[in-house]
Amino acid sequence: EAGVAQSPRYKIIEKRQSVAFWCNPISGHATLYWYQQILGQGPKLLIQFQNNGVVDDSQLPKDRFSAERLKGVDSTLKIQPAKLEDSAVYLCATRGTGAYEQYFGPGTRLTVT
Amino acid sequence: TQLLEQSPQFLSIQEGENLTVYCNSSSVFSSLQWYRQEPGEGPVLLVTVVTGGEVKKLKRLTFQFGDARKDSSLHITAAQPGDTGLYLCAVRPYGGSQGNLIFGKGTKLSVKP
Numbered sequence: 001e002a003g004v005a006q007s008p009r010y011k012i013i014e015k016r017q018s019v020a021f022w023c024n025p026i027s028g029h030a031t032l033y034w035y036q037q038i039l040g041q042g043p044k045l046l047i048q049f050q051n052n053g054v055v056d057d058s059q060l061p062k063d064r065f066s067a068e069r070l071k072g073v074d075s076t077l078k079i080q081p082a083k084l085e086d087s088a089v090y091l092c093a094t095r096g097t098g099a100y101e102q103y104f105g106p107g108t109r110l111t112v113t
Numbered sequence: 114t115q116l117l118e119q120s121p122q123f124l125s126i127q128e129g130e131n132l133t134v135y136c137n138s139s140s141v142f143s144s145l146q147w148y149r150q151e152p153g154e155g156p157v158l159l160v161t162v163v164t165g166g167e168v169k170k171l172k173r174l175t176f177q178f179g180d181a182r183k184d185s186s187l188h189i190t191a192a193q194p195g196d197t198g199l200y201l202c203a204v205r206p207y208g209g210s211q212g213n214l215i216f217g218k219g220t221k222l223s224v225k226p
Binding site for chain 1: 117144146153154155156157158161201203213214215216217218219
């Protein structure tokens, strides 16, 4: 079974630029999460999708961050415009229906200069 | 205020030593998970504990959930260099969105050969 795929793996941008991350979940997993992991911290949930609907986006900075999951499969997370404090690893995770376990992708390491 | 306090923050030991890391909170949880994250990768689930006082063993790793379901420990016997990584605990609080997890900051373990 293929795991969660993310791209790109690394991205360096200047502040005020835009960036987008992509996630392809495990086949059949209806629930998808985006986390932000700042160096030295644990992952922090940004947004949760159930199929193509948003379940929880209470911690998403909506003035600059947006996410979508068209057709309930792949998802993209966008930052526009980026700030220095957005430098972090952005992790995508998915979960099967009725399961506890979340499966994480390798993450995208974003550096904002 | 951090919901989960993990200690120690850093731990560097020699191969063959035993160690224990802790995850503590003042809140009660319905379940608690331990993850290991290696550099450049996403977290990987090690175990889920759901019953107060529960002890689970995974080869050289022993996990315990506190009787009051507020804390947990992870004990590693005869640590090996392959155990190196960031150990994260995560909880699904009562009343939280289904499947959502809150992570601690983690314990960064280094096992030297």
